[in-house]
Amino acid sequence: MNRKAFQHRQIAPKALSDIEKPELDTKVFGIDLKTPVMMAPAAAQGLSHSKGETDTAKGIAAVGGLMAQSTYSSTSIADTAAAAPDAPQFFQLYMSKDWDFNEYLLDEAKKANVKAIILTVDGYRESDIINNFAFPLPMANLASYSDGDGKGKGIAEIYASAAQKIGPDDVRRIKEYSGLPVIVKGVQTPEDAIRAITAGAEGIYVSNHGGRQLNGGPASFDVLEVVAKAVNGRVPIIFDSGIRRGSDVFKALASGADLVAFARPVLYGLALGGAEGVQSVFEHIDNELEIIMQLAGAKTIADVKKTNLLNIKY
Template sequence: MTEVNGYQQSDNEKKLTILNLPALEAEAKKIIPTGGFGYIVGGAEDDWTLRQNTLAFQHAQIVPKALSNIESPDLSTQIFGIDLKTPVMMAPAAAQGLAHSQGEKATAKGVAAVGGLMSQSTYSSTSIADTAAAAPGAPQFFQLYMSKDWDFNYSLLDEAVKAGVKGIILTVDATVDGYREQDIINNFQFPIPMANLEKFSAGDGKGKGIGEIYASAAQKIGEDDVRRIAEYTKLPVIVKGIESPEDALRAIGAGASGIYVSNHGGRELNGGPAAFDVLPSIAKAVNHQVPIIFDSGVRRGSHVFKALAAGADLVAFARPVLYGLALGGAQGVQSVFEQIDHEFEIVMQLAGTKTIADVKQAPLTHFNYQD
């Protein structure tokens, strides 16, 4: 273990034997300190929307396809001209040093090992440059929590462009922090400096609560901000936190190159719909004008299949990856991606889909199961 400001960070580095991703949570709880674990696992209020995110996948079922005459499904895909070996990507997740001493650097290595796409949060434990350097040549996105201070925004965007990121994810659904009871119960303060905040803080970025950090974030985010970031960086801007067709079309009209359907993993507006339940209507409205990324509640290969069949182009997740990070470092992250890809490949075979393009055309049926 590595100790930073009294916080015990995992130094584990090993491949994991995984039965399923949901089982990792209990194992990770044993080694991540209480405050850090509560921050990672918790949602807003009583976690209703967090729970619905995964339960909503039961609202659609995959149609098996026999006599399909295929074998060895191909998981490779492409987005913004980036070739990927898997349609599953790392969602931007803050403060990964809470799970492991190597934080985002280890995550980047693990994602690169499976040929996936990494995304890094503004509130990461390691700098944009260090995260990029940990996986040279591997594709990465940078996620921006817009600040009220545009000098800060421009500085981060400059660093992201210099580091060679392939796109900017602009989060628009977290202008204030959700009411996260786990953090209140634990009186949680970030014990580990946030590398991207250090040069703009009087101290070292540690010892702040999530509310204090969000206080400096922009509460007013509009269409002009999307245009401003796209024009400044000359990179694709993917607007994250879209939960309605109207907002999707508004973002595209403002110059967004991608739509990211997400409710922040149930961490912001409790009582809002499960992300999977709103995905089909958003995909219909977008009508292939731009790619769609989806996250919130993904825990199984079948969830990946359903999200792609419902209109997503890439599927992201974070919490299970952070559990794998704590349990096994970069190799643990790799193990998590390999597990969900393995499950997804089985589903592809049984559904008679050879390619990701086939999955996107696969029919889903809908029955109202009560259990």
């Protein structure tokens, strides 16, 4: 569904656009980046490679990109940040019912100098629960907080400990406690975007979590434009779900996103080549984006965001 949605809008080619080398540099959340493509928060990257998130961080830093690390990462917040000390990182919070644990994670994120908190407001994984999936590797942030190590924890157990009752007051509370910008992840409607901004969110993250949340819900790309219109430039928008090609990135930016995130292809690169594999995935999609920009007559990311896509459904 997320992949098919990108067929609903098309990029019009532009001839004689006089562009030799498109520019991918952008500035979002006050951070200068060499690419508008970032790493989406993905749990347990140690399942892909022995060095997990630390190698992912190194690979992304090499291309001047932005990484978001997960609450349920294989390496700690501190170790992931230390792997690329000069590169910007965000921390994604799965809010717990245990507020002491939330404070612990936010404290660790602040000490690691992360630039923003991504509050994920969805997180149900029906297929993993049906399959009785359990993480075979330790989850570093859980291990450092408790006597356990997170190893062997099943999705049902993790979901039971996670907060399901999340509202605007939680956005305010996290923002006030951490002193960091809060980005609300899992937004799919204009109403939710406005509610998040009113609560103090300084970023909106349009995502359906890879399509594994609400059965019957829309593809993220199909709702991006209407959410962006509601946001109306008040805060930056991050988009993910189904990104595989440079053309997908272009379409997302042209539909209202300021940053475009992906994870699955990056994890494939991590599995095959560690940090160098991650770097190669970002370089490949950046190269594709440059080619698309050249063919579509967009010199800069600002030009991409001004591009009018064609509404043709195949």
